[in-house]
Amino acid sequence: MRAYTVLAVMGAMLLCAKGSEAMDELKVGSPAPKFAALDDTGAEWKSDDHVGKKVVVVYFYPADMTGGCTKQACKFRDDMSSLTELDIEVVGVSGDTVRNHQLFKQAYDLNYALLADTEGKVAQAFGVPFTAGEKSVTAKINGKDETLVRLGTSKRWTFVIDQKGKIAYINANVNPETDSHQVAEVVKDLKKGF
Helix, strand or coil: CCHHHHHHHHHHHHHHHCCCCHHHCCCCCCECCCCEEEECCCCEEEHHHCECCEEEEEEECCCCCCHHHHHHHHHHHHCHHHHHHCCEEEEEEECECHHHHHHHHHHHCCCCEEEECCCCHHHHHHCCCEEEEEEEEEEEECCEEEEEEEEEEECCEEEEECCCCEEEEEECCCCCCCHHHHHHHHHHHHHHCC
16 A cells, blocks of 8 residues: 555544544445535436446535635546546535536536535535535636635545445545546556555
8 A cells, every 4th residue: 555545544534533423434445425416517416326337536625716626626637538547437526506616617627527515415424524604706717707606615535436335545635736646546556456
């Protein structure tokens, strides 16, 4: 197991020890939680329709159209062909609305699903800290000022769910610029039998 995987798991365990009850049970090797949320098209995205068919990367991020979140989203976009070769499906999750996700995808030509977890239910299922409360950001999209309002903010965590539906990787200390690369390395290791 690579050092960064061990460090990521240790970070998640430390957060568990600090009182995240849902994370007490969700560890590497645990069955992934089942969840559903509206995607950026307004359709319901159900984990049952995806988990088990591919390796599913679920990454939680604080907000559309903000610095670190945009870097992270664009890195996943730019690395999508190599991730697809590894049979990985990526899904981003935040407290933003469907409309925010539509604008974010349009502005940065994102090539994977974004889920609107406005009540924090998906975050809760994974044990990711989520703070309810309305916040907004104004961004220029296609030459127009758009106000994006989100209803809650999650912490930046990434999970890899293997094809057996088990949690294979947890990172509670994500670097937005290297997240997609780390995920690819983890999945390469999984495919080697680590």
